[in-house]
Amino acid sequence: MSIIVNDTWLKERLENKLENTVVVDARFQLNDPEAGRKAYLESHIPHAVYLDLNKDLSGKAEKHGGNHPLPDMDMFAAKIGNIGIDHDTAVVIYDQRNDMFAARLWWLLNYMGHENVYLLDGGFEKWVEQGHEVSSEIPTLSATDFQPIFRENQVADIDEVKEKLDNKSAVLIDSRGRDRYLGKTEPLYPKAGHIPGAKNYFWKNVLDEDGNWKNDTDLQENFSALSKDDEIIVSCGSGVSACPNVLALKKAGYKNVKLYPGSFSDWISYEENEIEKKDE
Template sequence: MEATVSKRWLLARLYDPEQTIVDCRFTLGKPQAGRESYEQEHIPGAVYLDLELDLSSPVTEHGGRHPLPDPQVLAARLSRLGISNDTRIVAYDDESGMNAARLWWLLRYLGHEQVFILEDSFGTWKAEKYPVTDHQPIRVPSTFVANVQPQMLAGVDEVRTVSEKTVAAMGDTVNSDSTAPHPVLPILIDSRANDRYQGLNETLDKKAGHIPGALNYFWKNTQNADGSYKSADELQEHFTGLDKDREIIVYCGSGVTACPNVLALEKAGYKNVRLYAGSWSDWISYEDNPIASGEK
């Protein structure tokens, strides 16, 4: 089954006792807005998880603006919400799926595969007269046991090495007439908008630019105008030129909007995709890390 589900699919299973719906709405710069929106109205039966309080850990010197939550802390939070390892989870938001994708990625990182994203926003759900409520469900605690999948992550040291070797290989290609192949390196993908990638318009982080050697694939370009994900064929065309046999490391500003790109890459048939969770905001927290600007 694909990682996304339709409104009709969810409506038909709205009161399935083996399922938990999770509202992930969150507005950067307005940390209370998501919970307030949830308390006003949400999909019936939904519980709420906050991007910064539940799906991230406190900000420190390194780790970026949204460091990954401690797996045991998140597992305890899920348990209190009545979510077990057998629960099917459907997540939604009103931000083009980026926060829901963060939960999707985190749950898979904890070893939980039965997690899906509603392919439409809450706003679309409501506009099309699907049911909403302000009732907050009473949840019976359960037990969720984390089975962490460390291979899904790439750390700053590895990203630094990949960046250095990629830039060196690019230089060798330009300056050499040799046709000998270069060692196969992971591909770095920057998920931010192109103006941020180029360093032309940085409003969230202290430094502008991108990790040297990274390619730019804006995460919103994986979606249709209504916020639903493009088909597998469309995504394959979108990622044309990326070798499916190579490893891919995806980052963004803080590790959130990279998650929709991870989902889209997997949907397009890329099997070896990892997340640099700290992303750009972690990269620039190390003074010696180089910064590139422009299209290269």
């Protein structure tokens, strides 16, 4: 079954298999960190629970590690269990539309070994457009025990990135917009440009002109310059917008795909690291 599901599938599942489904609202705005939670409290898909990028899906930003480092994984696993998720639970995650934050949670659960995790195509906006029911009620969920089975081969730290760039044993992707990749603009960080050797694959290119997820064939075309024999390390600014590209690569049939959670914000925290501004 596809990782991407539609509103009709979710509506039917909620009506028929609610006891084995947890819906997670992952809406967030980088320029207004409380906006997602406020939107959730006002209106959400019935029975959905809210998880926050900064408070739940990331650890505390420090000098090194990037602006959205991975959370403490033991604490995160406990939090996931507390909202009723175990390995038998179907988890459906949605964003406002097809934004980057739902994919971040998808990656975290996938990294912890959960097989049954889906993204809602079109997110909350599409759900409302289709006339489905919404709610402001906070659900009562039964806590369970989530035991992570970490897939360590799906994450890379800065030392591994450096080593594999040096010996050319992996391809590094930068998922940010082209102007940020080329250093023409940088709204978030004190330095502009990209990690030397990184190739630019803007994460929004995994969506079609209507903003919906591309099918597997179109995703294969999007990444056609990459070999499926390559190891691919995916980065962005702080390990969030990289996650849609990780998901898309897997949908397109790439097996050896890793996330560099620290990404550019981690890279530039080391003064000795060089920065590139030309296309590669």
